[in-house]
Amino acid sequence: MKPRHKRLIFIAGGIGGLAVATTLVLNALNSNIALFFSPSQVLAKEAPVDKAFRLGGLVREGSLQRENDGLTVHFVVTDTAKDIKVTYTGILPDLFREGQGVVTQGRLGDDGGFRATEVLAKHDETYMPPEVADALAKAKTNTAAGEAALPMQAP
Amino acid sequence: MAINWFKYSSPASFYPLAGRMIPWAMAVGVLTGVAGLYVGFFVAPTDYQQGESYRIMFIHVPAAWMSMFTYIVMAVWAVAGLIWNTRLSSMMATALAPTGAMFTFIALWTGALWGKPTWGTYWVWDARLTSELILLFLYIGFIALQASIDDPRRAARAGGLLALVGLVNVPIIYWSVKWWNTLHQGASISFAKAPTMAAEMLLALLLVTLAFWAYTIAVAMMRVRCEILESERQSNWIYETVEGLR
Numbered sequence: 476m477k478p479r480h481k482r483l484i485f486i487a488g489g490i491g492g493l494a495v496a497t498t499l500v501l502n503a504l505n506s507n508i509a510l511f512f513s514p515s516q517v518l519a520k521e522a523p524v525d526k527a528f529r530l531g532g533l534v535r536e537g538s539l540q541r542e543n544d545g546l547t548v549h550f551v552v553t554d555t556a557k558d559i560k561v562t563y564t565g566i567l568p569d570l571f572r573e574g575q576g577v578v579t580q581g582r583l584g585d586d587g588g589f590r591a592t593e594v595l596a597k598h599d600e601t602y603m604p605p606e607v608a609d610a611l612a613k614a615k616t617n618t619a620a621g622e623a624a625l626p627m628q629a630p
Numbered sequence: 631m632a633i634n635w636f637k638y639s640s641p642a643s644f645y646p647l648a649g650r651m652i653p654w655a656m657a658v659g660v661l662t663g664v665a666g667l668y669v670g671f672f673v674a675p676t677d678y679q680q681g682e683s684y685r686i687m688f689i690h691v692p693a694a695w696m697s698m699f700t701y702i703v704m705a706v707w708a709v710a711g712l713i714w715n716t717r718l719s720s721m722m723a724t725a726l727a728p729t730g731a732m733f734t735f736i737a738l739w740t741g742a743l744w745g746k747p748t749w750g751t752y753w754v755w756d757a758r759l760t761s762e763l764i765l766l767f768l769y770i771g772f773i774a775l776q777a778s779i780d781d782p783r784r785a786a787r788a789g790g791l792l793a794l795v796g797l798v799n800v801p802i803i804y805w806s807v808k809w810w811n812t813l814h815q816g817a818s819i820s821f822a823k824a825p826t827m828a829a830e831m832l833l834a835l836l837l838v839t840l841a842f843w844a845y846t847i848a849v850a851m852m853r854v855r856c857e858i859l860e861s862e863r864q865s866n867w868i869y870e871t872v873e874g875l876r
Binding site: 483 | 676677684712715747749750755756809
């Protein structure tokens with residue numbers, strides 16, 4: 476065996492070992508690397524309830540309520556399976572919208588509601604012109620209406 | 631016509647080839663860069679969610695791609711240098727590192743500027759942002775390690791080993807948004823599915839990416855010529871080929 480073949484095998488083995496080690500470490504650290512907990516995880520007591528943590532999910536449509544001071548907001552964060560009520564006083568990011576993703580930091584109150592000290596908006600990887608977004612939304616409501624209308628048309 | 635590629639593994643024959651590549655790469659870089667930024671800033675439509683602020687993507691995404699891709703190329707050269715003991719391979723790795731570090735910094739910086747108006751924060755310690763920051767430290771560590779060792783062969787070996795170990799970080803960056811929940815959104819463009827953006831946006835993104843590639847080739851060739859001159863300053867061919875020394 477030539478020396479360069481030995482080095483090749485040694486380096487290939489090294490990379491392989493390193494990849495395995497990294498995979499194991501990342502698997503072990505899985506819950507620490509995740510940025511936030513979902514409402515289901517929080518309700519399953521997987522989140523550190525006595526400490527500050529991040530709660531993430533979608534803002535439930537129609538759940539946003541503003542108090543009269545103009546700064547305090549109440550909304551519901553959902554992962555479509557479980558919901559958690561969130562209270563926050565402060566300025567919301569521009570992209571904060573109902574139906575959009577959100578990551579909030581704070582603590583769980585005694586009543587099971589989440590007191591957020593920071594709210595970050597999460598946006599998705601879809602980029603399109605507003606006209607296209609409108610057309611898509613229209614098409615969606617049309618098909619939804621069409622489907623709802625179908626049973627009535629059936630004889 | 632068969633080209634003998636191994637001929638160019640010798641610094642003496644690669645030096646003039648690298649010199650011929652620089653103006654072409656620069657021309658391609660400038661043309662595609664201007665075209666890409668024009669399409670990105672003036673032709674591509676406004677985004678339905680983010681308005682105009684999404685346009686920083688046309689710098690951010692190509693820079694982030696280049697930061698990862700340059701690292702892979704750098705590590706491959708470094709490994710080739712470790713296995714075959716070819717001097718030119720290690721010089722290529724050394725020449726790529728500063729450009730890779732620059733693109734990593736640009737990706738982090740533009741990401742912070744993009745994050746403030748959209749997410750509401752410049753920085754968050756999520757998996758994507760943190761692993762990209764580690765990539766910057768790997769580049770800086772590679773440059774510093776090579777610079778701190780005087781013997782060029784030992785410097786190349788130590789740097790090569792570091793580049794190799796750091797390679798595990800690249801798939802972590804790329805798939806971090808898939809493996810863990812992060813604030814950073816997933817990939818809009820991937821091999822697995824159709825891109826989730828308008829065609830003009832995609833065109834601008836690809837043009838700027840091409841420009842960054844061409845730029846990287848051009849400056850890497852300039853730097854590798856410098857490396858060759860420094861390490862071969864004792865040899866005769868330099869005084870026969872390089873203008874100004876004849």
